[in-house]
Amino acid sequence: MHARNLLLRSLRFTAAVLYGAAAITATAADKVQDDVAVAHQPASIAVLLPIKSKSLRPAAEQIRAGIVAAEKAHGNADIPTIRLYDTGDAETEILAQLDKARADGARAIIGPLSKSAVNYVADMAELDVPILALNSFDDTTLPRKGLYSFSLSIEAEAAQLARTIQEGGLNKPVLLQGEGSLAARMVQGFSSHWTRTSGNAPEVIDLAEPAATPSALAELLAARDCDAVILATTAKQARLIRPYLGNDRLVYATSQIDTGTLKASVDLAGVRFLDMPWLAAPEHDAFMAYQRKRSPSADLERLYALGIDAWRIAASLATQSGEKEWEGVSGWLSVGDNGQIQRELVLRTVPGRLPASKPADSNPTPSGQ
Numbered sequence: 254m255h256a257r258n259l260l261l262r263s264l265r266f267t268a269a270v271l272y273g274a275a276a277i278t279a280t281a282a283d284k285v286q287d288d289v290a291v292a293h294q295p296a297s298i299a300v301l302l303p304i305k306s307k308s309l310r311p312a313a314e315q316i317r318a319g320i321v322a323a324e325k326a327h328g329n330a331d332i333p334t335i336r337l338y339d340t341g342d343a344e345t346e347i348l349a350q351l352d353k354a355r356a357d358g359a360r361a362i363i364g365p366l367s368k369s370a371v372n373y374v375a376d377m378a379e380l381d382v383p384i385l386a387l388n389s390f391d392d393t394t395l396p397r398k399g400l401y402s403f404s405l406s407i408e409a410e411a412a413q414l415a416r417t418i419q420e421g422g423l424n425k426p427v428l429l430q431g432e433g434s435l436a437a438r439m440v441q442g443f444s445s446h447w448t449r450t451s452g453n454a455p456e457v458i459d460l461a462e463p464a465a466t467p468s469a470l471a472e473l474l475a476a477r478d479c480d481a482v483i484l485a486t487t488a489k490q491a492r493l494i495r496p497y498l499g500n501d502r503l504v505y506a507t508s509q510i511d512t513g514t515l516k517a518s519v520d521l522a523g524v525r526f527l528d529m530p531w532l533a534a535p536e537h538d539a540f541m542a543y544q545r546k547r548s549p550s551a552d553l554e555r556l557y558a559l560g561i562d563a564w565r566i567a568a569s570l571a572t573q574s575g576e577k578e579w580e581g582v583s584g585w586l587s588v589g590d591n592g593q594i595q596r597e598l599v600l601r602t603v604p605g606r607l608p609a610s611k612p613a614d615s616n617p618t619p620s621g622q
Contacts, residue, residue: 301364319560
């Protein structure tokens with residue numbers, strides 16, 4: 254971007270030398286004409302989502318639906334209207350659309366969505382308008398003033414779960430790690446916070462280990478003298494192993510155990526987990542403004558809620574309201590370090606009677622399979 258600007262300036266200077274003042278006058282006139290064209294463009298909140306991406310389109314459509322619902326509920330003459338810029342997966346196309354949104358008079362930009370696109374924008378984009386990226390930053394993200402991160406980060410959620418357990422007076426948690434990268438990220442998020450604040454790393458039992466069969470878990474936990482168990486697993490795996498854990502200690506999980514069918518889950522009764530208000534209290538009066546037929550998929554509902562809150566944050570950025578906190582549908586929101594939007598979730602408990610413990614000799618299928 255900087256190289257292109259330098260090249261344009263160089264070409265204009267060369268034209269002035271070769272063709273005299275007329276070239277300078279023409280360039281100045283062109284600039285005035287461009288400025289007038291931009292001035293006539295209505296201010297907007299640009300929405301940059303990968304609607305043309307085969308893999309990301311379902312998520313992008315839900316987020317966009319939430320953004321549209323929020324504007325319909327809360328938009329007014331003082332807040333710029335949204336303008337949609339559909340993209341694919343190519344990072345160069347995303348950057349080009351971002352530049353177009355800036356040229357069109359955007360006061361704030363929502364997007365991009367993928368982590369690689371966020372990092373590309375952080376490296377390459379001009380940040381003369383605030384950008385609310387819809388993914389988390391990582392160690393490779395270049396910190397930039399005006400670049401914000403708003404996401405459903407599982408690491409941040411797991412860190413809050415660790416804080417919640419500490420505030421409850423528990424100090425010997427054991428994590429049960431299931432299969433997949435998401436489970437590993439849950440463990441990483443929980444462990445990082447716990448180690449940093451307590452000075453001790455929590456114990457982790459890898460459920461893929463041959464010794465960690467469901468029937469052996471109660472004995473393994475007793476040997477570790479733990480006072481809390483954290484299910485860093487999928488919902489399916491949590492239902493399989495929870496009945497074998499007994500009821501002698503509190504059991505916690507992240508929102509991943511609620512896929513939308515939690516009310517029918519007998520095996521998970523009593524498990525405490527974090528989730529967003531949108532799903533914890535769906536009948537809340539404040540949510541009626543976004544009334545719609547709820548999806549049976551909790552993941553899709555979370556993306557819709559993310560869109561609602563993304564519009565609210567972007568509206569604040571576009572109008573320079575100075576707001577730093579919001580009572581959102583996806584959580585209590587606040588601007589943290591390096592532009593990261595922090596979400597404070599609510600603690601839920603799976604309703605129902607606690608399951609009776611399974612006998613140890615029932616020979617269940619190993620949990621790692």
